[in-house]
Amino acid sequence: MVKYIVKRIGIGLLTLFVLVTVTFFLTRMMPGSPFDIANLTPANQEKMISFYGLDRPLTEQYVQYLGNLFHGDFGVSFKKAGVTVNDLIASLAPATMKLGAISYGVSLILGTALGIWMAVTRQDLVKGSILTFSTFGVSVPNFVLALLLMLVFGVYLNWFPVLGLSTPRHYVLPVITQSVYPIAQISRLVKTSYTEAMSQDYVVMARAKGLKGSRISLLHILKNAMIPVITTSGPMIAFLLTGSFVVENIFTIPGIGREFVNAVSNRDYTVVMGLTVFMGILIIVCNLAADLVCVLVDPRIKMAE
């Protein structure tokens, strides 16, 4: 068990290192200087560049960046004077993470419920409708969904507010936007794995013991059926993070996604880098957590490793 965790953490750190390195060099290779603004004289530009250390050799900058990161310092923004990336993350991350966590929770519950329903129902109509919904869910791009929801429920019907995240009602539309795709994916996964688990011998054994139907389906079958869902939670979190780029833009939510897109268009290197690395860490941590939950649910995994 300990060996397995250490190994997973090792892979996580390696991933993080690759991620930081790639991000650093990609951002440094980008065309255009961050200080390429009309009202800045060439002399002042020079000054700015040397102030931020951009004139030193790349390797030196890289080593320094790594060192700073190691101490938890993501650097300062080139564009917003005096604002550190740490400040940005501290003020913006909660909104994004809250939205993401709620969306993931909703998707997990609804997706699992729909998946089980699809697996056990004998009515072809129900099965067909849920399947069509889930195809619809994976087919509609999230920006389309966000715009439609905003237009219909925010502007025309005026049922829900569409600006910011100040009250619980503000969460409704962004959460729906973010959850539809994961719900569709999870319900399909659960349907497949649940159907498969239902046909396993241990279910016959559980029935032969005279157990109640609810215990058989919620413990014996579901615990087995959830394993693939847990393993895909990493990519799901990544999906929610990238989804936040458009969702936060459309619903004007002050979060990491919106800031990232802004930084990209402003060519604010350190912010782009810092946010990328931060999102990378988030995803790596989530993957690690998913791996651990997996081992708790299915003890065979650590044997296979």
Place this chain on the structure above:
Amino acid sequence: MLSPDEFFEPVEDWERDTEYIAMENKSFGRDVWSRFCRNRRALFGLVCLTAVVVLAIFGPMVSPYPYDGMDVAVKNQGSSIAHWFGTDQFGRDTFTRVLYGARISLMIGFVATAINLVIGVLYGGIAGYVGGFADMVLMRIVDIIYAVPAMVYMILLMLLLGSNVYSVMIGICVSGWINMARIVRSQVISLKEQEFSVAAFVMGASTRRILFRHLLINSLGPIIVSVTLMIPQAIFTEAFLSFIGIGISAPMASLGTLAQDAKMQLEIYPMQMIWPVAVICLVIFSLNFMGEGLEEALNPKGKR
């Protein structure tokens, strides 16, 4: 009818009727096709996709308006006989632009998927076939790419390479082949162990022959299904990038950039948004339906 007098005579051999042919023998391809056709949703997807593809190829050719021809006199019009889908803020014909955008989007979807297919099949095939240490290293790389937020890297790449069709394709190919590589690898590994490839090896077939003739042909089913699901993924990615403003730049247009353009005036002229968005959804929808249909048709054991 048997006469009672014969009751106690021994039966003839032919009467024992032990051997008979259980089922009519159908070729695999025909079988899959007939199962695919029985799936109404898959068939619907195929028809819609074909229609969109045909229109996207020939529509802009026969349209009286060029996709980038501006006409200030007719800007922001609604649907009319002259302009079926109306016009945009520069007076460009939305119908032509949507078809043109669909053409670009589909092209990106197909080409990027083809590239991903080649990379994925080679990578996964080699990892699975060679095995051992090389496999471990290759798969660790895959794990790492899988664990990072791919979309973020696409955005960085787009910034680096500039906003055009080629950089979108390269961006999609950063991580698009990962799933394919995994599928092919696991297929090859499981097939490698089976008797027929061992038999081929024992008979002295060359490595290349085993790899292509035996292993890849047999993993064709999952590959086809995965391809039909990769195309909509690529189309979505392109639309996403264009929508956040770093995809394809004007005057070229994809369905994503059309949606992005219409966003400014969304509350006044929602129809300018609806048309391109509807086509994106239709294309992705159709491809997903087809993918599911194919999966079911190729793997009838899965349906219960």
Place this chain on the structure above:
Amino acid sequence: MGERLLTIRDLNIEFDTPQGVVKAVRDVNFHVDKGEILGIVGESGSGKTVSVMSCLGLLTDNEKIVRGEILFEGENLSSAGIRTEKERKRHEQFLNTIRGNKISMIFQDPMTYLNPVLTIGTQLTEGIMTHQKCSKKEAWDKSVELLRKVGIPGPERRMYQYPYEFSGGMRQRIVIAIALSCDPKLLIADEPTTALDVTVQAQILELIRERAKADNTSVIMITHDLGVVASLCERIIIMYGGKVAEEGLAEEIFYEAKHPYTQGLLGSVVKRRQAGDRREPLESIPGTPPDLLKINRGCPFMSRCPKAMKICKDYIPAVTPFSQTHSLSCWLYCKEQARELVERQKAEMGAGLG
């Protein structure tokens, strides 16, 4: 003769398959007495497993009992005649008070019948807690005791482990412990040794016999292995093609087999040879078990029977008793009835012509 525990009458089971309806079990009758060990022998597809699975209502959705009674301590377990969803639910609830409690099962493959993601402790105690009013602690203690009884060393520690941490033989012992956990009246063992190493097969059989004798539990042992029934069972039923071919005490089956199929089965068992014996090739029954989709109207064994007659093709032989315990169904042994049938047919044909 002892007291009846289970009586099965006119049991008919059908499967709905995409290719058509399969009549898996046809007019099967048998009974089990208290404390008795009954063997049911047959090839795969002979209907032996389905017959006993139906006793516990463990058929899948496409399998159903079309006719017949399954009387257990005076109560009918058969689901024949149940139409509405409400009745079905009530019957299911009733069966749940029997399953794992009064009748329990040991399955063929201990690798797949234990849930891989639940501990042995959970899987053992859940049955006890469902059927007996007792606390978690009591159920736990009882489970530890059961594990000890079936010969698992260090049971206290083993309760926290998962199935993958046990060998095949150990897992089968656990399955037996689960089956015995509520002191059942009837234990059904479906090929309990088929999936195990030869070296542990005998141990498992001995364990089943020992536990059954200790608690006066009846056992139905389903198998295709005559060696298993020879060492264990007092009475034997031979099934073929969804029907009972022959039934009798162990001695009657082994020394006075009458049905051509039973004779064929006995002939295909490897015999012990003494030094100097002539090497004889191992006998076998030609052909394959019948496809129940396409089965003929007559005796199911007709196509492979060395003594098949024309009558076997169209008419199912009646059950003919030989002694109080020994009976079989084959035209070779009920010529009287066959002759009656011939007479009747002739009369009918005559009437038809006239």
